[in-house]
Amino acid sequence: MAERKPIESWLTDMDGVLIHEGVPxxxxxxxxxxxxxxxxxxxxLTNNSIYTPRDLHARLRRMGLDVPVENIWxxxxxxxxxxxxxxxxxxxYVIGEAGLTTALHDIGxxxxxHEPDYVVLGxxxxxxxEAMTQAVRLINKGARFICTNPDETGPSxxxxxxxxxxxxxxxxxxxGKKPYFAGKPNPLMMRTGLNTLGAHSETSAMxxxxxxxxxxxxxxxxxxxxxxxxxxxxxxQVENYPYRPSKVVDSIADLVDWI
Ligand SMILES: [Mg+2]
Numbered sequence: 001m002a003e004r005k006p007i008e009s010w011l012t013d014m015d016g017v018l019i020h021e022g023v024p025x026x027x028x029x030x031x032x033x034x035x036x037x038x039x040x041x042x043x044x045l046t047n048n049s050i051y052t053p054r055d056l057h058a059r060l061r062r063m064g065l066d067v068p069v070e071n072i073w074x075x076x077x078x079x080x081x082x083x084x085x086x087x088x089x090x091x092x093y094v095i096g097e098a099g100l101t102t103a104l105h106d107i108g109x110x111x112x113x114h115e116p117d118y119v120v121l122g123x124x125x126x127x128x129x130e131a132m133t134q135a136v137r138l139i140n141k142g143a144r145f146i147c148t149n150p151d152e153t154g155p156s157x158x159x160x161x162x163x164x165x166x167x168x169x170x171x172x173x174x175x176g177k178k179p180y181f182a183g184k185p186n187p188l189m190m191r192t193g194l195n196t197l198g199a200h201s202e203t204s205a206m207x208x209x210x211x212x213x214x215x216x217x218x219x220x221x222x223x224x225x226x227x228x229x230x231x232x233x234x235x236x237q238v239e240n241y242p243y244r245p246s247k248v249v250d251s252i253a254d255l256v257d258w259i
Pocket of ligand 1: 015016017208209231
């Protein structure tokens with residue numbers, strides 16, 4: 001096998017890698033600090049489209065992790081960059097929160113319920129029947145259906161919550177139209193992030209806690225992949241997949257010396 005080139009830039013998942021249920025994972029602060037000191041390009045990724053990078057920066061800082069706003073990459077930003085490439089200055093009907101509406105405004109999109117180019121579905125905590133009805137009618141009239149991420153449930157302190165993928169399934173049932181998902185495991189999420197950094201996949205690494213999203217998307221984007229065992233995947237589960245990460249480590253603490 002050809003020797004991999006040295007890693008010049010890093011992409012890392014957030015939940016299960018750097019933080020877990022609102023608490024930083026040991027080693028995350030040292031990892032971010034070393035990355036920042038190294039001057040190497042990096043992004044912290046999340047499929048969650050609720051928050052803007054500024055919101056996430058503040059939330060991470062409260063947990064003791066100082067990640068600059070420009071180093072945060074969400075599925076909402078990936079969706080906005082994708083739509084800006086596909087149809088510059090387009091229009092969209094949006095179901096979602098500030099993370100998504102801000103990202104679309106920032107690329108020059110107009111948000112409207114009048115003959116939009118797209119219906120864009122993101123995560124919200126207040127899915128309304130009226131909004132879903134509107135989305136169904138607009139898709140039936142020809143609006144293209146885009147969804148920030150396919151996650152069917154999301155975590156909360158009280159237990160799992162239905163998430164974007166579950167609501168997308170409802171709209172698909174009602175329209176017969178499947179959405180295009182921009183977030184993980186679509187490697188588009190990694191490619192748009194790498195483009196933003198000006199980084200190349202063959203000298204970049206992706207760190208994640210899930211085989212079926214982080215490792216899959218990183219691998220398909222042509223990056224080296226690191227699986228950490230502080231999140232959803234246990235060591236015995238790795239062999240259940242037909243692909244594997246470049247390396248499995250216990251936690252982010254083991255990757256500090258790789259920078
Ligand atoms: Mg994760």
